[in-house]
Amino acid sequence: MHANQAAEWRPPTIFGTRRRRAIVWIGFALYIVWSVTSLDVDAQRILAGIPRAFDILARMFPPNFERWEILLSGMIESIQIAIAASIAGLVLSIPIGICAARNLAPKPIYLAARGLIVAGRTFHEVIIAIFFVKLFGFGPVAGLLTLAFASAIFLGKMLAEDIENMKEGPVEAVRAVGASFGQVIYYAVLPQVIVKSLGVFIYRLDANLRHSTVIGIVGAGGIGQTLSASFSRYDFDFSSAILITIALMVAVGEWFSDWVRRRLR
Numbered sequence: 001m002h003a004n005q006a007a008e009w010r011p012p013t014i015f016g017t018r019r020r021r022a023i024v025w026i027g028f029a030l031y032i033v034w035s036v037t038s039l040d041v042d043a044q045r046i047l048a049g050i051p052r053a054f055d056i057l058a059r060m061f062p063p064n065f066e067r068w069e070i071l072l073s074g075m076i077e078s079i080q081i082a083i084a085a086s087i088a089g090l091v092l093s094i095p096i097g098i099c100a101a102r103n104l105a106p107k108p109i110y111l112a113a114r115g116l117i118v119a120g121r122t123f124h125e126v127i128i129a130i131f132f133v134k135l136f137g138f139g140p141v142a143g144l145l146t147l148a149f150a151s152a153i154f155l156g157k158m159l160a161e162d163i164e165n166m167k168e169g170p171v172e173a174v175r176a177v178g179a180s181f182g183q184v185i186y187y188a189v190l191p192q193v194i195v196k197s198l199g200v201f202i203y204r205l206d207a208n209l210r211h212s213t214v215i216g217i218v219g220a221g222g223i224g225q226t227l228s229a230s231f232s233r234y235d236f237d238f239s240s241a242i243l244i245t246i247a248l249m250v251a252v253g254e255w256f257s258d259w260v261r262r263r264l265r
Contacts, residue, residue: 060240070226071245078222081143082208089151090201096152097159104163120153129215140221147208158200166192199261206257213246
């Protein structure tokens, strides 16, 4: 009896019966057909773009590093934006994270902080950069404010979740001896979240190095602005030099981030 049951057993499926699975796959196929037809995908335009792609790639090699002063200046500006924005975001994230922790903040403050985090995470860095460029003009100030805002929201959310998941015993013990709110944070909360928060900060710094090159394309300073200008001038060999340098910078940032996280464990 048990052997027959084992032979007839089938692994559980996501959609249950075969009929439901068939309906889902038919619906998925109809959605793909509708998407392709509504997006006006033109095969002739795609085929016409292939020779242009080969032409651009041919003009990108060999890379032109003759204007290395402009390249170096843009890279230094991107790194400065990423580091300054990460530090500013870390400082701003502390009150946001504490206010957004359900087990520490009163409910009205908790809801307001969570609302700020939800609103801040709604928009991508590029959209925020466009907004700040419109407010403060082209240049690194817009990039710095963009990444500082995005970092504060991200780090604040992660800090709030770490605080909500920490052990309540040390907090209750410190409160029992009459400690103030600041003393509770310093003696009970900080020791439990500091290591993980530093790891998240290093991750965000690594991400900001990449984002600082992207937001420059919309005018927020850094090497991205130089890259956008080179593409606009059809200066493809200089563009390839910039892309190679960006890849090297991101690789170094990834190695540094990994090295720091291993040291924190």
